[in-house]
Amino acid sequence: MGSRSATELLQLPVQLHGIRLGRPVDLLLDPTEWRALGFVVLCGDGSSRFLVFAAADLLEDAIEIQSALILLEDVEFYRSRSRSLRALLGREMHDLLVAPDGSVETLVSVEAERVSTA
Numbered sequence: 001m002g003s004r005s006a007t008e009l010l011q012l013p014v015q016l017h018g019i020r021l022g023r024p025v026d027l028l029l030d031p032t033e034w035r036a037l038g039f040v041v042l043c044g045d046g047s048s049r050f051l052v053f054a055a056a057d058l059l060e061d062a063i064e065i066q067s068a069l070i071l072l073e074d075v076e077f078y079r080s081r082s083r084s085l086r087a088l089l090g091r092e093m094h095d096l097l098v099a100p101d102g103s104v105e106t107l108v109s110v111e112a113e114r115v116s117t118a
Helices: 075-079
Strands: 014-016 019-029 036-043 048-052 063-065 093-098 104-109 115-117
Touching (some): 019 048, 036 075, 048 075
Antiparallel strands (some): 014 019, 019 036, 036 048
């Protein structure tokens, strides 16, 4: 599958073998380059966990994982070392396109709603 809209990815459920475990509420980005590090996932038990982007299988209708053990508990550790897509949306951009390897291919800017290459 090709590049995907980050805001669309945040609408997909996170599941393990078809069982819904939670939903992504943010995408964390590398602070020095445009690359997705992972998702902040709100789990069914009400806790937030971090899902490394490389450990996620981005399907058409879900974000599939191979083990619940890859949902990491210390979300604040990752938040403090990254930038939040949610914080950037509306202020600096409308959306971004993420390649399957996590690199950001395109930023959709708020200014003039033009598409610019990252």
